[in-house]
Amino acid sequence: MITIALSKGRIFEETLPLLEAAGINALEDPESSRKLILSTNRADVRLIIVRASDVPTYVQYGAADLGVAGKDVLNEHGGTGLYQPLDLNIARCRMMVAVRDGFDYESAVRQGARLRVATKYVQTARAHFAAKGVHVDLIKLYGSMELGPLVGLSDAIVDLVSSGNTLKANHLKAVEHIQDISSRLVVNQAALKLKHAAIQPMLDAFAKAIKK
Ligand code: PRT
Ligand code: MG
Numbered sequence: 001m002i003t004i005a006l007s008k009g010r011i012f013e014e015t016l017p018l019l020e021a022a023g024i025n026a027l028e029d030p031e032s033s034r035k036l037i038l039s040t041n042r043a044d045v046r047l048i049i050v051r052a053s054d055v056p057t058y059v060q061y062g063a064a065d066l067g068v069a070g071k072d073v074l075n076e077h078g079g080t081g082l083y084q085p086l087d088l089n090i091a092r093c094r095m096m097v098a099v100r101d102g103f104d105y106e107s108a109v110r111q112g113a114r115l116r117v118a119t120k121y122v123q124t125a126r127a128h129f130a131a132k133g134v135h136v137d138l139i140k141l142y143g144s145m146e147l148g149p150l151v152g153l154s155d156a157i158v159d160l161v162s163s164g165n166t167l168k169a170n171h172l173k174a175v176e177h178i179q180d181i182s183s184r185l186v187v188n189q190a191a192l193k194l195k196h197a198a199i200q201p202m203l204d205a206f207a208k209a210i211k212k
Contacts, residue, residue: 002045002198005064006030007052011183014090015068021209022202044198056082056186065191065199071181072160076123083192085203086185089210093162095124097176100149105175108155109134118148119158128158128178146170 004019006012008030016026025041030049038047050058055069056077069077070091074084097117099105108115109132118139119125129136139154146166148154160181161167161174185206192199 003064005048005050005055005058005067010091011068018206018209022205059186059188062188065188067186068183069186070183083187083189084184088183091183093160093181095178095181096161096174097156098167098172098174099156101171101173116154117156118145118154121158125158
């Protein structure tokens with residue numbers, strides 16, 4: 001049995017065509033089904049539905065053989081025990097620093113002010129500001145980071161931006177680009193050896209189907 005870990009929403013939707021290219025079709029839709037284990041047209045392949053940030057953990061421990069996870073999530077997880085053979089080029093967005101419209105980020109940084117930064121991406125934020133030599137107090141949040149600067153929780157946020165509409169709607173502006181983000185295929189290293197005959201053809205089919 002090959003188990004593939006996916007999260008609901010954009011990753012599931014954008015992975016479906018890649019699965020199809022490998023001859024794998026989900027028999028249920030996670031948006032309408034409450035099942036967490038979904039069968040496919042192939043008796044030897046199943047999908048499990050987990051939180052986006054839990055995908056690397058399921059694959060690391062071998063509870064799933066394969067998974068699809070954003071680079072943002074992999075940066076936070078660290079990637080231990082994971083083989084990352086393919087950038088699937090899906091769920092693309094940008095990791096950015098953003099502040100309130102009126103906030104003078106440049107001079108705050110120039111004056112060596114200690115910035116308060118709210119984020120779900122603590123490792124990414126720590127590495128980014130350390131590389132710039134900017135002192136920060138990191139405040140860990142689990143979502144809706146955009147609220148932080150509006151209610152005085154923080155000076156800045158580190159968050160993902162795709163259309164920019166969420167920043168605009170909340171009177172925030174992006175002031176720094178940290179990294180381009182897309183989702184990667186992750187593979188359990190032991191499974192790749194033990195189930196090589198089943199997994200390698202899937203990797204080949206995914207690689208061929210990736211849109212540049
Ligand atoms: O939602 P949940 O808390 O369950 O988990 P999650 O947010 O980690 O999962 P999900 O499914 O929302 O995102 C899965 C992956 O999609 C992320 O790990 C990213 O790699 C990728 N991705 C691509 C995004 C976005 N685009 C994105 N725009 N993830 C989140 N966003 C959010 C962003 O955090 C911000 O709040 O969308 C908002 C901004 O969008 P715009 O279009 O208004 O700029
Ligand atoms: Mg989300």
